[in-house]
Amino acid sequence: MDQIDxxxxxxxxxxxxxxASGAWWLHLRRCAACGHVGCCDSSPNQHATAHAHASGHRVVQSFEPGEGWFWDYVAGEFADGPELAAPTAHPAAQPVPGPAGRVPADWARHLH
Incomplete structure (x- = not known):
């Protein structure tokens, strides 16, 4: 697929x-075309989906430790893909939600 580099x-x-804005996220997704790391759709700001819509890059991979699945926004389903360049996840010590110091005490109330 030409949407994956x-x-x-x-x-x-x-x-x-x-x-850049001092916000926080729940989980992270990595654009398989350009490497952009954005927050998931459960996160308050949903930047991974916004990047896909703005750029036309339709495939992301989970950027969570231990997860390797791909998602195709256009097809609305999981997809197959090759191993991407390292690192394939955020550091295991990075908290979820994160980053440390920016997550509000009532963070679960802010999820989608």
Whole structure:
């Protein structure tokens, strides 16, 4: 699939937009085309989906430790894909939700 570039590394260890704005996330997703790391649809800001819509990059991979699944936003289903460039997840010591110090005490009330 031309929507996946296995050579592109992730953009960082956290959601690009949340890091820039001081926000927090629940889980992370990595764009399989360009490496953009965004927050999942359960997160308050849903940046991974926003990136997919804005860029046309339809496939993401979970960026959570121990998860390797891909999701195709256009098909609305799980997809197959190759191993992506390392790292394939955020650091295991990074808390979920994260990042440390920015998650409100009532974080579960803010989920979608």
């Amino acid at each position: 296995p050579t592109v590394p992730p953009s960082g260890t956290g959601c690009v937009e949340c890091e």
